[in-house]
Amino acid sequence: MEDEEEVFADTLDDLVLTGEPYFWPNLPPTVEYHDPFQLTKDDLQSLTSEIHDQLLGTEHPVLNKAAAYFFQSTAGKKVRPMLVLLIAQALTEHCRGIGVATDGSSMEGPQPFDETSTFEWQRHDLVTVQRQLAQITELFHTASLLHDDVLDEAETRRNLPALHTVFGNKMAILAGDFLLSRACVMLGRMRDSRVVEAMSIVLEHLVLGEVLQMRVPDSHLNHRLVGYLRKNFYKTASLMALSCKSAAMLGAYDPALLDASYRYGKHVGMAFQLVDDALDFEGSAAELGKPTFSDLRAGLATAPVLFAIEEHNELETLASRKFTQPGDADRAVEMVLHSNGLERTKRLARLHAEQAMNAVLDWKPSVARDALVSTAYKIVERTR
Amino acid sequence: MEDEEEVFADTLDDLVLTGEPYFWPNLPPTVEYHDPFQLTKDDLQSLTSEIHDQLLGTEHPVLNKAAAYFFQSTAGKKVRPMLVLLIAQALTEHCRGIGVATDGSSMEGPQPFDETSTFEWQRHDLVTVQRQLAQITELFHTASLLHDDVLDEAETRRNLPALHTVFGNKMAILAGDFLLSRACVMLGRMRDSRVVEAMSIVLEHLVLGEVLQMRVPDSHLNHRLVGYLRKNFYKTASLMALSCKSAAMLGAYDPALLDASYRYGKHVGMAFQLVDDALDFEGSAAELGKPTFSDLRAGLATAPVLFAIEEHNELETLASRKFTQPGDADRAVEMVLHSNGLERTKRLARLHAEQAMNAVLDWKPSVARDALVSTAYKIVERTR
Numbered sequence: 001m002e003d004e005e006e007v008f009a010d011t012l013d014d015l016v017l018t019g020e021p022y023f024w025p026n027l028p029p030t031v032e033y034h035d036p037f038q039l040t041k042d043d044l045q046s047l048t049s050e051i052h053d054q055l056l057g058t059e060h061p062v063l064n065k066a067a068a069y070f071f072q073s074t075a076g077k078k079v080r081p082m083l084v085l086l087i088a089q090a091l092t093e094h095c096r097g098i099g100v101a102t103d104g105s106s107m108e109g110p111q112p113f114d115e116t117s118t119f120e121w122q123r124h125d126l127v128t129v130q131r132q133l134a135q136i137t138e139l140f141h142t143a144s145l146l147h148d149d150v151l152d153e154a155e156t157r158r159n160l161p162a163l164h165t166v167f168g169n170k171m172a173i174l175a176g177d178f179l180l181s182r183a184c185v186m187l188g189r190m191r192d193s194r195v196v197e198a199m200s201i202v203l204e205h206l207v208l209g210e211v212l213q214m215r216v217p218d219s220h221l222n223h224r225l226v227g228y229l230r231k232n233f234y235k236t237a238s239l240m241a242l243s244c245k246s247a248a249m250l251g252a253y254d255p256a257l258l259d260a261s262y263r264y265g266k267h268v269g270m271a272f273q274l275v276d277d278a279l280d281f282e283g284s285a286a287e288l289g290k291p292t293f294s295d296l297r298a299g300l301a302t303a304p305v306l307f308a309i310e311e312h313n314e315l316e317t318l319a320s321r322k323f324t325q326p327g328d329a330d331r332a333v334e335m336v337l338h339s340n341g342l343e344r345t346k347r348l349a350r351l352h353a354e355q356a357m358n359a360v361l362d363w364k365p366s367v368a369r370d371a372l373v374s375t376a377y378k379i380v381e382r383t384r
Numbered sequence: 385m386e387d388e389e390e391v392f393a394d395t396l397d398d399l400v401l402t403g404e405p406y407f408w409p410n411l412p413p414t415v416e417y418h419d420p421f422q423l424t425k426d427d428l429q430s431l432t433s434e435i436h437d438q439l440l441g442t443e444h445p446v447l448n449k450a451a452a453y454f455f456q457s458t459a460g461k462k463v464r465p466m467l468v469l470l471i472a473q474a475l476t477e478h479c480r481g482i483g484v485a486t487d488g489s490s491m492e493g494p495q496p497f498d499e500t501s502t503f504e505w506q507r508h509d510l511v512t513v514q515r516q517l518a519q520i521t522e523l524f525h526t527a528s529l530l531h532d533d534v535l536d537e538a539e540t541r542r543n544l545p546a547l548h549t550v551f552g553n554k555m556a557i558l559a560g561d562f563l564l565s566r567a568c569v570m571l572g573r574m575r576d577s578r579v580v581e582a583m584s585i586v587l588e589h590l591v592l593g594e595v596l597q598m599r600v601p602d603s604h605l606n607h608r609l610v611g612y613l614r615k616n617f618y619k620t621a622s623l624m625a626l627s628c629k630s631a632a633m634l635g636a637y638d639p640a641l642l643d644a645s646y647r648y649g650k651h652v653g654m655a656f657q658l659v660d661d662a663l664d665f666e667g668s669a670a671e672l673g674k675p676t677f678s679d680l681r682a683g684l685a686t687a688p689v690l691f692a693i694e695e696h697n698e699l700e701t702l703a704s705r706k707f708t709q710p711g712d713a714d715r716a717v718e719m720v721l722h723s724n725g726l727e728r729t730k731r732l733a734r735l736h737a738e739q740a741m742n743a744v745l746d747w748k749p750s751v752a753r754d755a756l757v758s759t760a761y762k763i764v765e766r767t768r
Contacts, residue, residue, distance in 0.1 A: 063595045174591055181587035188580035196572035203565035207558050211447045
């Protein structure tokens with residue numbers, strides 16, 4: 001229970017950040033910019049094709065096709081596996097020479113291993129299981145998209161028609177279940193119970209996030225903002241936080257590094273979702289890979305709307321009837337664009353991005369560490 | 385991969401049994417009848433209310449209600465947790481006095497522990513985790529029902545209106561996901577990777593079973609019967625087989641006992657599903673707790689139909705168009721009832737029940753062992 005309580009406890013206080021971002025528009029002075037996507041491009045491509053090939057092993061051709069649908073090489077940015085790979089690499093670099101490897105090489109200084117871990121991995125094994133963890137994050141994410149898209153009756157996803165429109169609802173639910181079951185099998189085979197537990201909690205959070213999104217909005221505006229941020233934590237940040245922490249747990253690093261990895265993932269996740277919600281108002285359909293104003297049309301009031309309500313009282317009325325009357329959505333867009341809603345959303349995203357940077361800034365400089373910091377930066381600055 | 389391959393390999397040969405049941409209509413001579421439901425009644429009741437209470441802990445009242453919906457004390461027979469509890473107890477009795485307990489008491493004879501197991505449980509801990517495993521089986525089962533019912537557009541379940549008709553499709557999918565995630569968290573906390581792996585494979589099998597059921601039927605009748613039995617294995621028997629085996633793995637018993645537990649669960653599961661499919665033709669709605677002829681009306685040709693086709697060629701035509709023309713279902717029922725289809729289905733069920741009995745008959749006599757045998761007997765003789 002401890003892990004869970006801890007996670008629940010830190011959501012409230014730590015998600016509503018205030019103040020001004022410190023580094024923006026620059027990177028922290030000690031960091032060199034490395035394009036994280038460029039850096040991990042080959043790795044992510046082989047990882048995607050590994051998932052794709054693995055999923056083709058079932059007895060049912062339609063299920064194979066459905067499950068592999070989103071693991072075509074072009075689909076999706078693969079942010080989640082990228083974070084896991086970079087965290088893994090940065091931790092290795094940080095601890096190089098201070099006794100991380102159990103194969104006997106480079107053992108100097110104090111042992112950073114956590115004694116409670118059941119397994120000690122050889123360096124080679126560690127890279128393998130961390131890569132598997134990266135695959136699992138993408139399987140979890142895609143499974144939740146499949147179920148969400150059925151629920152939301154979404155029509156496109158990643159510039160492809162949503163799966164349920166191609167294969168039917170039934171196959172979409174089953175394909176989601178199938179991806180989850182494959183991920184659970186992989187997880188079980190890692191033989192690290194702390195990781196199994198952490199990643200199971202992610203599954204629970206994904207459901208809770210979806211459910212919070214369905215809940216009737218609180219009438220008090222501040223509560224509603226907090227509720228929105230909690231929902232973001234459950235739907236987006238928890239997977240990133242707990243998978244980054246799991247990457248560290250697999251390496252049996254010490255608790256401070258586990259905690260830093262968790263905080264990095266959480267704050268990057270929060271920033272990512274806030275920017276996503278801003279781009280729903282700013283991006284064009286072709287650039288973003290999903291229809292613009294889609295949240296609004298689905299009746300959801302995200303950060304830009306919640307901030308804009310403070311300037312336009314009428315928006316409150318539209319939001320509380322979920323933009324269902326003719327013309328509601330258009331008027332709401334108008335009001336959001338004529339408010340500080342988008343700017344305040346992006347400022348909050350920057351604050352989270354800086355928390356993410358701070359979590360890893362005291363790690364030994366390395367390309368991977370700098371790429372983590374660059375990721376936090378790039379996620380906020382992206383336009384799609 | 386080994387476990388999985390092994391499971392896949394034994395499905396084909398071992399599921400299509402032929403011959404005549406040996407013991408019927410009597411129990412094996414060395415066994416005394418014990419009503420398994422009566423024996424485990426209090427245990428199952430407290431187990432059900434524990435699950436119910438645990439599920440009430442989320443932030444969303446509707447999700448709580450939905451998730452707990454099927455864990456009201458009156459709903460369902462709880463066959464799966466019952467099997468786990470009885471296997472656990474029978475194994476304890478079988479090994480009593482030959483050194484099972486790690487608490488130092490009753491250590492005589494050879495140690496039956498499997499050396500590869502990571503954890504050795506104190507007797508008290510073992511009972512606790514085996515009970516948790518029993519809860520997990522029911523969570524898995526209920527989650528798959530929730531998703532199946534959405535898929536099949538079923539209208540009742542366990543004499544209650546199906547969840548999706550009360551709470552909506554969206555909440556039914558999410559409630560299923562939620563139960564799965566809770567089960568995975570419990571599983572992770574057991575800290576036994578072999579059990580995590582075995583139970584993850586169950587999840588995959590539940591999906592495969594549902595998908596096999598959707599597949600266009602093979603035109604060759606024998607292949608179709610084999611396909612039907614595989615589907616039964618994936619949808620029903622695999623959960624029982626692997627949860628019984630997991631109960632044994634938690635006790636770190638030797639491989640022969642693990643294997644016997646697996647075979648017991650598998651064959652009881654096969655028998656159970658065959659009888660279920662027969663009762664769909666024989667039981668009345670009130671007795672069975674679900675509408676009669678429901679498989680047929682859903683377009684599914686189960687064992688009674690597949691056997692009856694050998695006597696009534698016309699049934700083939702009706703089955704291949706999934707009983708969709710007006711009057712098809714009524715004519716099909718007529719033909720099944722005027723054939724040996726039901727008798728042959730029940731004979732096959734009896735053969736599986738005997739395989740189940742044989743798996744545990746050489747265990748040391750105990751009330752629990754006799755209750756396992758009685759369960760196999762009762763499952764075939766039940767009328768609802």
